[in-house]
Each structure stands twice: as C-alpha cells, then as structure tokens.
Amino acid sequence: MAGCVFCGIVAGEVPAFRVVDTFDGVAFLDTRPVFKGHVLVVPRTHLVTLADLPPESLAGYFGLVRRLTVAVESGLGAGGTFVAMNNKVSQSVPHLHTHVAPRTKGDGLRGFFWPRTRYADDAEATAYAERVRRAVPDGA
Template sequence: MFCGIVAGEVPAFRVADEPDGLAFLDTRPVFKGHVLVVPRPHLVTLADLPPEALAGYFGLVRRLAVAVESGLGAGGTFVAMNNKVSQSVPHLHTHVVPRTKGDGLRGFFWPRTRYADDVDAQTHADRIAAVL
C-alpha cells in the first residue's frame, strides 16, 4: 500500500515528497494532522534502513515534527514507530501526531511495568549492551 503511494498509484494527501522520503496524512488519524513518513524504497523495519539513509530519513521526520507543531498550532508532537509487533503496514513508517495539552492522549498507549529491583534493571541493560 505505501509503495503504491510512493509510486503515485494510490492517492494520498501528501505533505512532503523528497528524495529521503514521503510524508502524507494518515487516513485514520489519532488527531487531525497525523502524518506518516515513509522511506522511498520498500523497507519493512528500522533495521532495514541503511546507515547512510538515517540522517536523511530522520532529518525529514524531524522537520515534519516541527512543521506539524508550527503549521497546526499544536503544543507539541508524538513521534513513534512500530517494528514488527503492532506494525499494521509492513513498510517502515514513522508517525508524527500533533499534541495539545489536555487532548486525552496519556503517555504510552499500553500498561507500564517496573523492574523487580536494581539487579533486574542492570541485567536488562547488560543484555542489550552486550549485542551492541
């Protein structure tokens, strides 16, 4: 579906069309002005984005976050990306959602948890650091 939008075969309300990516309105927005940013090539997850494309792609995401806030008079933005789990379209995409104080969106959309103790937290940190 997103490849069709990039190719111009599927209609979309385009916000930006640049070599580093394309931005268009989400058809089921959290709030009006919710934008999706996608890279031009078909990539499924963030891990598939080549290192040399990071600056261009995330530079576009950053500029969209500023533009959504300024252009809509929003108080800020929520910028998010799902990888595999909860990724409704298998094409890398970043959500840029306008926010205003009191809009009803509270933090993350899922329950939060706690580490059992500092040892538990350090164990998780070490497991992640070990594969960097």
C-alpha cells in the first residue's frame, strides 16, 4: 500500500535491519526498541489488524512469530521474550505487526509501560539483527 512504511520495508524500498524474509512475513529490528534486539514481524501483504489476517494465514504467520521468539531468546541470551500486538489503538503504523522484545529479569519493563532505547549506530543494529538471524530455527 502506497505510503505504508512496513509495505516499503517488505518491498525493499525502505531500509531496515532485516532478520527474516519469508513467504509468511518479514521480521526486522524496531527502530525505537524497548530493548536492543526488539523485532517486528509483519505479514507480506498490507493488513491493518489481526482480524484482517485470513484464517489460512494464521499458522504461517504465528509460526514465524514463534520462531522469532526462540531466535530472540537464544540469539541474544535473553531470559525470555515479550510478545505484543496492538490493533488500531496505539498502533503507530497501521499495518499488522507483532512485537518480539527480549526480556531479562529485572529489566524494568512493567505492565504496558514501554521505555524506548536506541542503537548506538547502524553497526550495532546490524550486529543485533545478525545475532537474531543466526538463531532463527529452521523453517523461517
């Protein structure tokens, strides 16, 4: 969809630190991560909310999200992950996307308060994307 930044990333027209690019979706680093290594997973087609995702796409899309939770945890040595999705309210980009953020005990994330951080530079972001990419289980 014209003007959608996530569609631009999927099409390769907007630069992003890609982690995975599959038939079921594309995963890339959030530019304003809760914690470094925070990944966004988006379907390849422009859909706004979860209700718009066709039932036949659920297994593939959420299978990709599941693989990314494994990759973020193992690739970054995280204690776990926080997986979230907004639908309309608080959805900064109106394109279906799932957040997969690394978690560690005592990291300060409480409830739905999302502190944001930044990567020092593109090299650091590239290194985080690569760490997660290498840890994606087969099938992604």
